[in-house]
Amino acid sequence: MTLESILASALQNTLKSLYQINIDADPKLIQPTRKEFSGDRTIVVFPYVKLARKAPDMVANEIGSQLQQTLDIISAFNVVKGYLNISIKESFWTQYLSQHFNEEHYGLVPLRDEAPVLIEYSSPNTNKPLHLGHVRNNLLGHSVSKITMACGHPVVQVNLVNDRGIHICKSMVAWLRYGNGETPESSGLKGDHLVGNYYVAFDKHYKEEQQQLIAQGLTPEDAEQQASIMLEAREMLRQWEAGNPTVRALWQQMNSWVYNGFDQTYDRLGIHFDKVYHESETYLLGKALVEEGLAKGVFYKHEDGSVRVNLEADGLDEKVLLRKDGTSVYITQDIGTAQLRYEEFHPQKMIYVVGNEQNYHFDVLKLILGKKLERPFGDTILHLSYGMVELPNGKMKSREGTVVDADDLMDAMYDEAKASTEALGKFQFTPEEADKLYEMVGLGALKYFILKVDPTKNMLFNPEESIDFNGNTAPFIQYTHARICSLLRKADDQQLPWRKDLPTDTAMNENERELVKALYQYPDTVLAAGDNYSPALIANYIYDLSKQFNRFYQETPIMKETDESKRLLRLQIARLTAITIHNGMDLLGIEVPERM
RNA sequence: GGUCUUGUAGUUCAAUGGAUAGAACAAAGGUUUCCUAAACCUUAGAUCUGGGUUCGAUUCCCAGCGAGACUACCA
Numbered sequence: 001m002t003l004e005s006i007l008a009s010a011l012q013n014t015l016k017s018l019y020q021i022n023i024d025a026d027p028k029l030i031q032p033t034r035k036e037f038s039g040d041r042t043i044v045v046f047p048y049v050k051l052a053r054k055a056p057d058m059v060a061n062e063i064g065s066q067l068q069q070t071l072d073i074i075s076a077f078n079v080v081k082g083y084l085n086i087s088i089k090e091s092f093w094t095q096y097l098s099q100h101f102n103e104e105h106y107g108l109v110p111l112r113d114e115a116p117v118l119i120e121y122s123s124p125n126t127n128k129p130l131h132l133g134h135v136r137n138n139l140l141g142h143s144v145s146k147i148t149m150a151c152g153h154p155v156v157q158v159n160l161v162n163d164r165g166i167h168i169c170k171s172m173v174a175w176l177r178y179g180n181g182e183t184p185e186s187s188g189l190k191g192d193h194l195v196g197n198y199y200v201a202f203d204k205h206y207k208e209e210q211q212q213l214i215a216q217g218l219t220p221e222d223a224e225q226q227a228s229i230m231l232e233a234r235e236m237l238r239q240w241e242a243g244n245p246t247v248r249a250l251w252q253q254m255n256s257w258v259y260n261g262f263d264q265t266y267d268r269l270g271i272h273f274d275k276v277y278h279e280s281e282t283y284l285l286g287k288a289l290v291e292e293g294l295a296k297g298v299f300y301k302h303e304d305g306s307v308r309v310n311l312e313a314d315g316l317d318e319k320v321l322l323r324k325d326g327t328s329v330y331i332t333q334d335i336g337t338a339q340l341r342y343e344e345f346h347p348q349k350m351i352y353v354v355g356n357e358q359n360y361h362f363d364v365l366k367l368i369l370g371k372k373l374e375r376p377f378g379d380t381i382l383h384l385s386y387g388m389v390e391l392p393n394g395k396m397k398s399r400e401g402t403v404v405d406a407d408d409l410m411d412a413m414y415d416e417a418k419a420s421t422e423a424l425g426k427f428q429f430t431p432e433e434a435d436k437l438y439e440m441v442g443l444g445a446l447k448y449f450i451l452k453v454d455p456t457k458n459m460l461f462n463p464e465e466s467i468d469f470n471g472n473t474a475p476f477i478q479y480t481h482a483r484i485c486s487l488l489r490k491a492d493d494q495q496l497p498w499r500k501d502l503p504t505d506t507a508m509n510e511n512e513r514e515l516v517k518a519l520y521q522y523p524d525t526v527l528a529a530g531d532n533y534s535p536a537l538i539a540n541y542i543y544d545l546s547k548q549f550n551r552f553y554q555e556t557p558i559m560k561e562t563d564e565s566k567r568l569l570r571l572q573i574a575r576l577t578a579i580t581i582h583n584g585m586d587l588l589g590i591e592v593p594e595r596m
Numbered sequence: 597g598g599u600c601u602u603g604u605a606g607u608u609c610a611a612u613g614g615a616u617a618g619a620a621c622a623a624a625g626g627u628u629u630c631c632u633a634a635a636c637c638u639u640a641g642a643u644c645u646g647g648g649u650u651c652g653a654u655u656c657c658c659a660g661c662g663a664g665a666c667u668a669c670c671a
Binding site: 028029031034036037042044046047049050056080081082083123125162165166167279283304306308315316317320321322323324325327329330333355356357358359360361363385387388390395420421424426441452453454456457458459460462465468469470471472473475476478479480482483484486487488490491528532536540543544547550551553554556557558559560561574595596 | 663667
């Protein structure tokens, strides 16, 4: 029973007995009291005023005194302009603290035995390395998975790798033409970077050839179509689809280089998948469902031979589902893949973490599956849409060379963490410990910088600000955690017996009480983050908590506190804060050090 | 053109329809006999415009202006 639910049900009874009003008390109208007023929870009584036919102040006072009579956790109340501020007894907070101060899994709901939530994210192409946009995707997907699990729901994390198509063939053609047999081993390059280089090389030579053809008198359109390097890539795609063993072997070779590279990047980001799908294995799926739709009459055959669906009644357009040559398109395979996954996992929900440029695609997908094909899982599909990552000088465009490479970025963050730490002159680490710390701090800063922003919004990635370690950043939070750990180590060194129940009469000052109240909110924050798929909620909560702790920490040196129960109280608050920071940051996929 | 998203201090981000819109960075100043100064404290600074719904609107609705995405027989 949370404080809010206790108050809500008492309020409901009170309204009934005082005014014969029979409504569910809205828990949203019971909220934390603002700092400038005295009290712990505030009930907004305006909505009941009209029904009670009395002045707001009077209603608030009547409800307040009635609540105080019925609930023994209420110590006092006051009324300001129709806001009923309720003070909760000190013992409520101290009991709560002694109950939880050493609870390692504080805020985690045990996993329930229920259908899993399936979360797809990352979904890279195998023709180039991961960049900053993918990083946002990966971090969001991973964090949402963790948050969903923390709310008690089993999760299946899946990745759908786009490992086939013309873009892969471009890298292959360029490698054959210009590669001289270069391999990751021979070049010392990470496999995905190596393959990415040839993708870039393809584009460069393709453009050059177009220029030549235009100089020979071709139109730009014809030059685009007739460039030999492009014809070669198209032919290779045909050969791939025909199963040509040489092409397939090369394809497998180059893809395996890329997978090796991706695995390193994923490892470093701390993410993993329960299942990886490859489009080469799924791209033919969905045709049977198109047939089913045709038979049902919800799709139709266009006069040019293609199969289409008309979604104009739902505010969308006409959409092709099978080309006139009978081959499938992107949406076809997504329809098939969704069906496949449904049969495989029977998920209660399918979440796709995909950029907002595909909003339209997912509107179509949901309509087709739910409304047209009447699949029960159609309505369980959620497109977790996130905004683009922009750079101070505009957008990331791979062709203009303004992409921020994921591996380079992580290296830069590591270097910055190293430089900052060394500048502070903290040299009590072994080289191994230092390396681990720099990685933790550098990557933490990157992850936090991205996750603290509301996913739906476009965000600006400013390299200089992202490596600033002050303010609303992971290093600030990590530092706070490290200092708490240091404090607790010291307490243990001095063999202070602080892992025991607080005396019932322990009083708290304002900072202490505020912090306990903030800690009390953590489990609710996790649930709210789960409902909203919002790591940002957690991130901002943890930052506020850290800041509040710093204020509290500054107040009186804890180890010099002479009043024993007071010291006990402060140590226990510190302990629960450390646990909460640790668990909260874990939901963001960020590690926190015990010393730094 | 149509559809969707978005507009908050100089900048980057907050704020389930609730009280005086919070932080951080940048700027100016201050704090260290003290559990880690990657800290703490001061000061200054914002809801794009116009309507509407409401006891109450940054939040919901409508219109306008600005920004972005989508509007492929690419994925």
